[in-house]
Amino acid sequence: MFFRIICGGLLFAAVFLFMGPAQADKPKRIVSLSVCADQYVLGLVEPDRIAALSEDARNPHISLQYEKAKKITITRGTAEEILLLKPDLVIANRWRGLKTIEILRQSGVPVLMLSLPVTYNQIEAETRKVAEALGEMEQAEKLLFQLKNTMQLDAPIHGPRAAYFMPGGYSAGQNTFVEMVLHAAGYRNLASELGLKGWSSLSLEELVLKKPDVLVMSFFTKGKYSLSTRLRQHSAMQELMKSTPVIDVPDKYWACGGWFLYKAIHYLKEKKT
Template sequence: MKRLGYAALVFLLIAALSGCGGFQGGPADMPQSAHEVQDGQGKTLKLPHKPQRIASLSIGTDEVLVHLVAPERIAALTYLADDPGISNITAQAQSIATKVRANPEQLIALQPDLLLVPDWQPQELIDTLRQAGLPVYVYHAPNTIEQIKQMIGELSRVVGEEAAGQQLIAGMDSELAAVRQQVDRVAPDKRLIVLQFSLLGATGGTGSLFDDICKYAGVRNGGAIAGLGKFDLMSKEQMIKVNPDVLIMPMWDSTGRNNIGQYREKVRSDPGLQSVKAVKNDRLIPVPDRFQSSASHYIVDGVREVARAAYPELDWQ
């Protein structure tokens, strides 16, 4: 069958749903906490009560959401919530039966009373979901730890659980302070240069989340030193010039087709990299991608693990 276009799909699904009552509000005995919120695209969303069927379209909001509301208020998480390579909430995700992708058919049929969508999702998808009558809240995907805190505060207000959001932020601040207490023992002129590797090569330049991790972890980001941008890859010539002390290696492959151990050995044995300090000293340290790539409060684990990789001699608990 020829694939339906977004517009036709919306028409058919809205017609089908209208026959069973369409979008429904919360239970009649729900405490009244009606409020309006404005999302990251300037759209005003009217919420008649605390959302009771919340769906998330990113692993970052999955991880925040399970710590803000009870499981029975979550209609769906993303399919990534079950993947231990990139998810920090696999245990909590077991209690949420429905896992979704950015699929308009699935999301419209789900009928959430709040749909949390990052701004990197296609605008066409966002428009389709809004046209279907879904209460879509688009938020700015964070690129820094401070922006993650802001996102947590924002989402906690949307779901009506500001106290829980503030508790998550306070936990982040406490963990970051503990890391800072350790790395402050390292003199500024002794701070090591670290470089982030993905399966595509060395990356993590200025403006990346890894760049911000480095600032909190008390290390110097080799990607930024080389002048890389957020999505740039580093050449071997640049790597030799930067001469990093530590390579932060990936532990997760989204495709499932690569052998992570073999990839690390390929980098370690590369003839063109034998003069690099990290390679000479065999300091290719794996850090879980679910930490170093997290767009939630779990990013503090990434900060701690990068700091620990650089300075294992410090007093890590």
């Protein structure tokens, strides 16, 4: 009997050591504080390990995995509310809720901060970083395969010239994940050809003058009229849209940069004429 107990104990210890810390100590009460973080968490772990998601997780317009989020607790993101959830890992973005993050860290809660990746290599590194913290490296490789499998890795030379346009007259030039998506789908980026970098304004006059091959739009909520969206109703824009193909990419396909951009790439490839 004693011998069997000792052998059983040694076997358990061997299994534990084989699992390693990434397997043995996987976080089991994960809290996500942004729609971008939500997509990583929902894509990498099972729902029973998620203590809460952000308020945007169930928004069908901007959350790709909103269906999976329906049965998971939602948090408004206050420090008090999060601490009551007793999380063993919080995942957040660097550009929001910094005071909350400070309080959480002072309370001893582990926090993983996401960056804003704009290239495939950066998305790959970011996905693996999150996966390592969650103990889900194998799942991360499956997600990255979905993205890489859709991509045209070299920027197109003769593809259609696309003008990306969003509310407020903004476009996406060099060093944005929108440009990465356009190139991956086989389009040239008009904003970059005009020398724009990052998220920059593109005037309606310049847009009409340059005559792009295709207009790519997002975040113009249907049925909603506001100062930021009225540019789409402008007479000059309406005339341009009559003579130029328009691709309305669902917002949730590229609300932010990450492994889930494969949906935007695939969508743009399907719509390419």
